[in-house]
Amino acid sequence: MKPWTRWLGWLGLFGLGMLFLLVSRLPGEPEAEPPLLETRLLMGTLVSISTWGVEEKQAEAAMEQAFAEMSRIEGMMSRFIPTSPVSGLNDAPRGAFHTVPAELISVVSKGLEIGQLSGGAFDIGLGPLSDLWGFSREPPPETPPAPDALKKWREERDRTPGPGIELASDNRLRLTGPAIGLDLGGIAKGYAVERAMEMLRQAGVVNALINAGGDMRIAGSKGGKPWHIGLRDPRKPDGVVAVMDLTGSKALATSGDYERFFMADGVRYHHILDPKQGGSSRSGLMAVSIQAADSLTADALSTAVFVLGESAGLALLQQFPGCEALLIREDGQMVQTPGFVATRSKTP
Template sequence: MLKSVSQWLPLIGLAFFISSCAKVGPQIVEVRGNTMGTYYQVKYVLSAEQQGDSRLALKALQSDIDKRLELVNDQMSTYRPDSELSRFNRAEKSLEVSAATRQVIEASLTLFEQSNGAFDVTVGPLVNLWGFGPNKKANKVPSEELIAEKQKIVGSQYLSVNGKTISKAIPELYVDLSAIAKGYGVDVIADYLQEVGINNYLVDIGGELRLKGEKPQNTPWIVAIERPAEKQSVQRIINVGDNAIATSGNYRNYFESDDIHYSHSIDPRTGKPISHKLVSVTVINKSSMLADGLATAITVLGPESGLAFAKKYNLAVYLLVKEGDNISEYYTSEFIPFFIEEKK
C-alpha cells in the first residue's frame, strides 16, 4: 500500500503544478437591478489580471453602478418629488440644475427642433389626458376642446437653458424626460465602465443598450430585433459593434374605442395618438441618449417622414411597417453594415 501511494504522489504533484500554471481566461460577470421604473442589466468581461482587482468584483461594481443610477433618478425622475426635474415642474419660472439635467434637456431641445416638434418632452399633459400616464386608464377619447386646452400648456418652445438654469415661459409647463433619460443612464454606466478599465461590456436599461468590445473567445455581442406579433419572434439579428441601440415599439400599449385603435404614442403637434402604420423603430448611434430620443421622434413622425428625417441626418435607422397583413422593413444605408445576414 505504501508503495502504491508513493507511486501516485509524483503524479498528484505534477497535476497540481499543471493546474496552478494553467492560464485563467477572461470571465463574464453579470449585474442586475432595478432603476427608472424598469430593470437594468450589465454584462462585462474581466481579464485574468482584472479578476484579482477587488474594485471590479461584482458587489463593488454593482454598488458603484447603483449610486450612479440613483443620482440620475435624483436629477431627472418625475416620480421623486425632490428630484431636480420635479422641483422645476413645480417652479414658476426657473431652477438651477446639474450639468447632467441640462445636458439631457439641451439634447431634447435639439431633437425638438430637428423633428419639427415631433419629439417634445413637455407632451405629458396630453399623454395623461389620453389615459397613458401614471394612472394608465386608457379607454376614453377626450373631446376636441379638452385636447385644445391641454395643447396650450405643451411645447418645448416654452423651455430653455440659460447657463446653469433651466427656464419656462409658462408656469404650467411640465417636463418629462422618460423618452430620453433611460438612454442617458445607459451612457453614464458605459462611460463609468470604461473609466475603470472595462472595455468589453453590454449595458441594458429597460431595452436601451450600449455595447463595446466582445465576449470571450472573440465572440461579438449579438442583438435581436423583435418582430411585432402576438408571440415573440425575431425579425433580424444584428451586430451593433461599439454603439448604442434603441427600439421604440408601437404595438403593445393602446386602447380601442368604436373599433378605432389608439396608440400610446402621442403626436404633440396634433394632440392625438399617431395613426400611421409604423410599428417599430430601431436606431443605432454612438450615444444611447440620442438613440433613445431619436427612436421616439421617428415613431411620431411615421414611416415616410421618419425615413426622410433619418436620411437627412445620416442616421442608422431600421423601420417595421404594417402593410395589410404583412410587416415590411425599411432602413437607411447606414444601417446595412450591422446586419449579420440578409433576411431570407
C-alpha cells in the same frame, strides 16, 4: 531494464493524441467563458448589465457603480420622483427661471436641439399631455382621456410659442406655459445608459452590454464574439424579427407602439405621443430602431423618427451622420438604412 526513454516516446504519442482531440474540440465549444450578468429594477424598467473578461469582484464593483449612476440620474430626471429637480420645475409656477443641475441643462439642451431638427416631432415638454393619457399610471388606462381635457391642453399649448422651454446662463431654466412640463422619458434613459457605460469604462470594464428596457449600449465583445442581440417582434412578445451581432462602441434604441398601450374600440392607443396630434402617433410605423454612437441620440431619434414616419424620419436621419435606422411599417414590412447592422431578419 530497457531505457525508459522508449516508454517516454509512447507516452508522448498518447499525449499528442489527447492534445489533438482537445484542440479539435475547442472551436466547437460555445462561449467557454460566458459574460457576467446583473439585473436591477431602475427607471421604471428592467436594467441588465453584462460584462465580459473582467475578474468577478472587479466586474461586480463596476456594475454596482453603473447601477448607482443610473439611479442618481433617475433621481434627477424622473418626473415620477417628487424630489427630483424635474418634478420641482413641473410643480413650480410657470414663467420664472430656476437654477438646476448643469447635467440636466445639458440633457435638456440636447433634447431641444433634436426637437428643433425634427420640427417639433420630438418634444421634451409634453409632461401635462403624458399625464392626461396616463400611460405610466398603474393600473394602466383603458380609455383615452376625455375630449374636453385634450381640447383644453391643445388650446393652452397653442398659446405658448416654440418649445416652451427656455435656457439661460448659470444653469437656469424655465417653462413658459401651463401646457408645458418636462418629460424626459424619450432621452433621460439614453443619457443614463451612456453614463453607466462611462462608469464601467472608468472601472476598467472594456467589454460590456447595458440593456435598459430596450435602450442598449454595447462596448467591445465577448472575447472576440459579438454581442448577440435580438429585435423584438412588434406583435409577438416572444418573437424576434432581426438579429444584430454588434461589437465595439455602439448604441441601439427601439421605440415601439407595443411597449405601453391599451386597446379601446379596436383602436390601439400607445405611449408615443405626437405633439401635433395630442395623442398616440399615427405615422404608419410599429417600431423604430436606431443604431448610433451614443445612447442619448439613439433614444431621442428612435422616438423622433417614430413620430415623423418613414419619409420625414429618414430625412431627419440625414442630419445625423453615423446614425442608422430600421423601421417596421404597420403592415410588418421592414425598411432599413444601408449602414444598419442586422443579420437574419425576416418580416414579422
